[in-house]
Amino acid sequence: MVGMKIAGIIFSPIIGVITGLLLTGAARKMVARVEWRYGPPILQPVIDLIKLFFQRPPSHGKTFDYGLIASLAGSIVLVLFLPVGRLCPLSEGGGLLLITYLILIGPLGMALSGGEGANPYVSIGISRKLILSLGYEVTLLLILLSVMSEYDTISIFNVVRAQSENGWSLFSWPLVIPGLAYLLILPAILGVKPFDVASAPQEISSGPHVEYGGKYLALSKLEGGLSEFIGIALFVNLFLGGWSIPGSLHLPAGVLGVFLGVLVFLAKVAFVFSLNVTVSASFPRLRVEQAVKYLWSWPAFIGLVGLIIVSAL
Amino acid sequence: MDRRQLIKWLKEPLKMSNKYSLHVVYFCTGCGIIEIPPSITARWDAERFGVKPVATPRQANLFLITGYVSLKTLKPIIRTYEQMPAPKYTVAFGSCPIDGGMYWDSYNTINHLDKYIPIDGYIAGCMPRPEAVFAGITHLWTLIDEGKADGYKKYRRNYSQYRSNQERLYGELGWPPRFETEGLENE
Amino acid sequence: MEIISEKKKGGSSRELELYFGPQHLGMIGNFSITLNVRGDRIVRAEANPGYLHRGFEKLMEGRSWIQNFPLVCRVNVIEPGSMEMVYSTAVENLAGVKVPPRGKYIRCIYLELSRIASHLFGLWAYSKTLGFETVGGWAMYHRDLILDLFEELTGGRVYNIYIWPGGVRRDLPEGFEERTKDVLHEIGEKVPDYNQTFFENRLFHERARGVGVVSREEAMNTGGTGQVLRATGLEYDIRKVEPYGVYDEIDWDVPTREDGDAYSRIMVVRDEMIESVHAIFKLFDKLPGGPVYNKIPNPFKWNIPEGETYVRLESSRGELGLYLASDGGRKPYRAHFRTPSYPHGLTILEKALAGESISDTGNIMISLYVTAPEIDR
């Protein structure tokens, strides 16, 4: 069990990073398809990263560097609290509550770092990002509360295990309501269109990333990939049963089981992600106030209704 | 990816990643820009080779100077070029940056761009077709492979000459010199 | 919403100065707008053109009448056809050159194809500023198909140098009509996709409606033409008002919208594209035989009698005019282009941007179809 833990601590961030990058690559390819073209090789983000790590752009001071690192570190820690398949290093304890805090570290670190660059687009981008986070954070909290009260646990691991026995929560009453709410805010959490107001290259020159170049950009891309992974992984764990396979099939125990579990998990992640890509490929970007307005209307309402129903039942 | 390429990747990751990850500064300097959208969209799709426009010069390593350069544009061009992290490459489009092109006698466009910033490749045409843009990229690949795409090093080596040429155009420039001393720096 | 309004009230009273362009992903063309913003709102906008100034009118004074042909089309890279037409017409007016009927028809076919290509480019630019590359990519693909037609017809993809005084430079190649119709059908087949994905996209409506409103009075006071005016319900189109070419010989409509906002302008563009496609079919139906070109005098000896003329026509962006004066010599004495983007980009844009969100800078700018090269010239 300890070996498993250590393996989890080592592998789950790695899996997270790699999946994040591959998903970014896949997203570019899928968007390209919708645009009637082939798109880059799926490994393109990796190539970009290698290149970026070789570049040495100027730094804008200590906070600039540390903020970025903090943001990345926050995301890595967050991954550790998420079960990736059956690799679940730290998530048996205070899982969900912790996540609500940790999920804010990413944007905050970015804000810290970006604020050092004197570019006005950065501050606009950061304020947009924070406004957007506030937009979905409440709904996310409502959803997490519903899940916690339904399963009566704050451990994600337990939530997943419960689903593997009782069926996925997305398809079970009453958790389908917060599940839908989560699906509605998922693009905002991932920061993809129509909610990519924070980076919005055509409006504010990619916002917080304006001053990043070379390795800074590489780190922020890693962080971006990770947070995409986290957003989806959380959904898969909470609503799509994590590693579990529908029906009466059960994964074998042991290393093979862990491995297969990770594969199943990643397959679900990829599926949810492709839904998001389709959405992002077929919508223009919203204005920030429109985005917040949207987030606080339907998703928040559904989330609230979901919580009420869950706690009432 | 075949084995030869894999070995190349392992041996020279810098060159290879630079080759296949050319991020373009999106700066419409002249009319050649009209052929960039076709190149990056459905018909020709430059992203197959990892070429894509990015929002800021800090994220870019390829500067496509698309056509004639007016005096007012040259200033941001120099600024943008200096902001890009090394290694960085420049490709100039069409006749105008070579010898003035259509606007050889215009009082507001400069004739020889290489007097002010180094250029790694010129593409003939007025304007170059999207295919020529691709050919420009393959040309750049060859140069990177051979280690000849060293415009940024040249800029560093001869910075005082470039700077003095720039100052002859504009008088006092609004920003301090990029490099204090001259000499080859492996940036 | 509250957070935004709080911000507006006092949270951020600091006024930021933002430079939108020239190096900016949302900027189409080499143009720059200085925005004074408070929070997300634009307080004041100042257009800052000149990045593409080449001194065209000065250069034209130094080149002979014929040598100016390769030059004038380069005033506007997005729709060179209308530039060729306006200069040709002006030269024809001054020199008294006549165009054979077939030449006129081919000119109009070419101009309408240019208009579609230009509008498709505009659609790409517009959807790109909304961050919606998908439809932009499609539009650009379809524009490329039209550029292939141009290449076949004229030998150049973008700078066609096709319309000459006295007619057009070459006759239609074999089978051109069928291929043109094939391309138009291919584009037409995708119109439902465009509609579904873009023009009837809920978020496009959200983004474009009520944004960048230019009222009819405002537009008329500030020299607005083209879609800017037609989006306010005024059926003003030089092709109808002062018909040139053979636009009075075929039957076509001027599409309008009522609201004067970005949405209306884009929808007018969409309708115009469809109208242009129909017009091309009608033009092909009536295309007469015969010569396409009346030979002009020897270019080395061509003196044009003293005089002046003002020619205007409807480009894809609005009223395009050329004031051309000759002193009886081999070169123009003075040429001055009245480009539609000039008032759109320097007067209307500044007014329309004030009070809008900075997210909508590109949105408004492209919906006004501000193209930098023709402002700067």
Added chain:
Amino acid sequence: MSSIEEKITANFDGIEVRKIEEGRIEVKTKKEALLSTLNFLKDEGYGHLGLVSCVDRIEEGIFELVYILSRYLVGGEVAVDQASLIVKTEVPRGNPTLVTSVKVFETAEPYERELHEMFGIVFSGHPRLTPLFLERDIDLPPMRKDFDTRKYVEEEFESIPPVED
């Protein structure tokens, strides 16, 4: 209804009206009467200022200012009957000053700014006569006939040495 030509001649003294081609009427007015002429024409419905241009008649020593006015017409109305007007006035090359027409036509603002930059004409009362296009100060405004652009290029750009490695 009398034609616009008759109306103009009836309302102003010393104004020359001439038809130069189908649909174009030239109106030559004195510098002092420019604003009142423009105002009158605007009230007559010529509310669309298409262009403000300037011709450097260097041999006669004048700048000829050209204002092109037309009507906003709609469906059915044809412009040939409602010709565009080419309003002209002269200012001496030595002292090129003129009152701005921004108060009559808002559109004139960038045009006059451009003419100020390209010809050196000073429009009194103009809200911002700042440079519009040019980055560099050129001693002689470049659109004047005596500015030789080829010589300028030769002297200013070609003289800059290439960078030697």
Added chain:
Amino acid sequence: MSGKRPSILNSLGAGKYLFRRPKTIKYPFELKEPAPRYRGFHLNDWDACTGCGNCEDICPNEAIEMVEVPELEEAPEEGRTNLRPQINYGRCCFCGLCVDVCPAGALRLSRDYLHIHFDTDTFTFIPKDQKSAGEKFLPEEEYSVLKANLDHRRQDYEGFSQDLDFSLFRLDRVPMPQVPPEERKLSFIEQVIGYTKEEAKGEAERCLECGLCEDACPAGLNIVDYVGAIYEDDPDESLRQIFKDNPLPSICGRVCMKHCEDACSLGKQGDPVAIRWLKRWTADSIEDYKRSLELTPGEDKGKKVGIVGAGPSGLSLAYFLRLKGYGVTVFDSLPGAGGATRIGPPQYRLPLDAIEKDVNYIASLGVEFRFCTTVGEDVSFEEIRDVYDAAYLAVGNSDPLSTGIENADKAHLALDFLRSNKIGEGVEVGREVVVIGGGNVAMDAAREALRLQHMQHPETSVVTKTVSLEDWDELPATGEEVEEAREEGIQFNPAWGPKKIEVDGDGRVKGLLCTKVKSVFDEDGRFNPSFDEDREKFLEGDTIIEAIGQKPDFSFISEETFGKLEFTERRKVRVNENGMTSLPGVFAGGDIVNTNLDAVTAIADAKVASEGIDCYLSGK
């Protein structure tokens, strides 16, 4: 705001393209051919290119420069130069104006467009095509887009090329109004009517101002300028330009051999500019040269020059020397000036009035003419040398040659025939005339004889035939002459050699017996005809005219002096670069010096000699 908002789910339909094949062209693995009219890099057919430089002139960007190419070493033929366009792709805008203006149709654009290099010097390039630089044009299997550049191009990849209907020049000459053959053959009415002002302007407008004609003209006239002046409606200026080098516009405007038109770049694909007719128009349109020209004789230098022969060369020299201030006396045995032009060209080509117009102007400058004065008889050549400070020999070829066949004495000699008709009492011709010879003089004689026949034997059928050694394609007469002669109904018997003139018992001419010619020139290209004796042909005729050439007559020079006169191997008087013969102070020009045997070359000689005499007399 109007209209209802569409459903938010509408646009998700775009997702279907996730599963469709993309439309991208996988360049460079998949190629797209440029259109057949594509305007890419230049191609130039070096054989067709004349180096006229029109492309350089039309280029709006000064991208084209004409450069001397070392590959073309030998001196170019007439109407060509060794210059070829060099294109600077740092300037070129691929507009194709140069293609549309190329009168030779040599310059085209190909469909190649790829050239990428870091060195700007590689963008300057002298185009050739695959005929002259085949190694750079590769067949499809060897060609690769990845290597494509200016030196690695596709074979058979022609793009935008010239279409004569759309070219920037006009190939068709403004037709010169002429009296129709049926009418003109009846009298000596001048055949060419002459351009009207509009026609002349229209023809002058065609000139592309390349200047190849000026290089070809022996006298180096400013053709571009005087043709340009005609276009500009300024005949006075045109005349001034002509008189800089040629004081005989009225004569030359009718009978010049027009080397200029042979060189004209427009003639490569169409009709050359009618330079000769334009000169004629200038001369005819001006009544009084003196008022237009405003030329005055130079300040008197107190020296005198004697000129023997008042032909074009002598007249021109007189003009040039008077302008320089020398006294000039012209001796001629004829009663008027003009020399060969006075007696040779028949009235219908060169009326005497036209000659007099030029001569009168020259005389008005103060030239002394002594007509009907035969040097050697009335005044000796040595006397002229003594009295005058310098002498100029311009006696021309005045001695006609005979074939020397049997009964040749029964035939007329062409020169005598023409002279007698034009300025003498005239000749009686029969109903059937045979002219021996295929040159221009033979044509003149034949056509003149035809007119005489019609005038002397009206309402009866008459026949004029020519017989010449040369075959159709070798006829020395200009094509124009031959064509006009045929229009008038003259019968040709090319490639037949005269053998014998048959006479009847009364000594009257019956006809000409001819044998078939096998070849005119031997292997070395020398004149050495060979005959097929078996094939004979008898041409009936009652009048026979021999028109096979003339030679100079130097009998007026004493034998002692003649011995000192040096000749070239082609039996021409040898002159140095100043036009001076081996006799000091004696200059020479015209047909006795040059081999062109035409008026404009004679004028050119006079121009050289005038400079030479000036140097000689002013002691420089």
